[in-house]
Amino acid sequence: MTVFTQWFVMKRVFSVFSFRLPRAAARFLPNFASANRLVCASVACGALLACTPSYDWRTVMNNDDGYEVTLPAKPRSDERKIEIAGQSMTMRMQTAEANDAVFAVGTVVLPSADPQLQRAALDFLQQGLARNVNATPDARATQIDLAAGGRVLGSEIEVKGEGGEKRQSRTIHARFVARGVHVYQLAIVSDKTPPREQAEQFFTSFKLF
Structure with a gap:
């Protein structure tokens, strides 16, 4: 079982990623409450996109x-504890669901x-994430912003x-970066490609301290 599979199924055991991306959260993540359809509020974070009932953007400081x-x-x-290169490590994950897609940051x-x-x-x-859809990752370079x-790279x-x-x-769209003793994985997993502006909102908002 890949790392990403272990994270998203949580208490249920599947041999690969459980791809029941829901219209109600319980169909995909049985131990997660359904995403609240909140009234949109403005977010004080630069030029954020206008909210919709499906995307209630908020800034998370970790x-x-x-x-x-x-x-x-x-x-x-x-x-959770995972093993990479024969060494035990900790992986922490924050996930949020919106409009039949899961947005996740793993560290x-x-x-x-x-x-x-x-x-x-x-x-x-990278390899573990791509294996969930029986694909081979073809990684390309990108730039990750620093908060300061x-x-x-x-x-x-x-x-x-x-x-x-x-x-x-x-569909899985993900970015990866290493900094010091942390390696980060940002990913959007969905049954269809989310609107480009929503994906960009997520990826470009990520900043390292």
Whole structure:
């Protein structure tokens, strides 16, 4: 079972990603409450897009893992132990659901900032995520913003394929970056590609401290 599969099924065991992206959250994440359809409120964070009932954007500050991001609904958090390159590590995840898509930020805490270990973790996450739709990741370079200004080099993949017991078609768009003892994975998983402006809202809002 891949790391991303373990995160999203939580208490249920599947051999691959459980691709029941819901119209009600309980159909996909049985231990998650259905996303609240809140009245839109303005978010004081630059030039944010106008809210809709499906996208209730709010800024999340994660001081422990060193980032901020805007998510389209109130996030849920969890953490698990995983093994990368023969070493046990902690992976923490924040997820939010909106308009039949799951938006997630995962953070792997490395035992050291060794560049080879960073690379191993990045490869592990990219390969594991793509395997959920039986795809091969074709990573391309991208830039990740720093909250204090400037950017660091990251990578990005977009894969589409079939997975799960019912072989349902799913789209995954994800970015990855390593900084110090943290490796980050931002991902949108959906049954269809979300509007480009919503995806950009999520990805460009992510900033490292």
